[in-house]
Amino acid sequence: MLDVATSSMQKEASMVPKVSLSNLSTEPSPSPLVAAIWEALCAEAVNASAKDAALTRAMNSAVLYHASFAQALAQRVAIKLANHDLDHDELLAVIAQAFVGNRNIVADAAADLTAIKERDPSNTEILTPFLYFKGFVALQGQRVAHWLWHHDRLHLARHIQSRISEVFGVDIHPAAKMGRSIMLDHGSGLVIGETAVVEDDVSILQNVTLGGTGKETGDRHPKVRRGALIGAGAKILGNIEIGVGAKVGAGSVVVNAVTAYTSVAGIPARQVGKRHFNLPGITMDQTLSEPEYTI
16 A cells, blocks of 8 residues: 555656756746846845855855845745755755746745835845845745645645744745735734735734634635735734725734725724825835824
């Protein structure tokens, strides 16, 4: 029986196209944005090495020895998530398959880095989030797991989800749909459920939950629309919509839909202040406007 199972596994493995890091020597999705990110990343790595010789080996290994942004990104994710169950080289091959299989993954990562640089006041470069921000690396790992999930490689997708949770304290289901230009600020304690959707230009702070309300099955998680901002510690529960440009205050518990361009806060969350007309997920404006009237 074991021989039959082993033979079946070997047959399935042989059907997966062989892809390695060398397949990423050129960008799978060449674009001006990816080229600009790679140029900036290399320049910042050279500068960091010049300022501190102790970092020379690290900068070479993480950035400068690679031929493309895709190569460097694949290596970074593999180094962070490899373990004895799936070692570095095995995981690197899986990541390369995903990058070649879905060329948007690398382009989306470049857009994420741009978003972080523009939105995070503590950071002024590309190199720092690429190397050190766990929210960024966790999101790129989830993109790989999402590709695997939709290619019926469910256990491998679950393995990567588990490793992301163990290493970074970020738990995003492989089936969750994540847009681009997303900032997961800090990332610690973030939970995003199976049927959740997070659209483009969203920013989510630490300890946020996009969860269900109990044991229901099917489509049961929040849908966060473009440009929304989710404050630290917010809990958004159920298949509800957080509208375009909506703002959820820190520590809020949201169980009802949030109208586009409005702010909610509290337990349970209620609308506060006037409608606004920007995308706080981009501007990072966490203030609440004055109410339209007072009593």
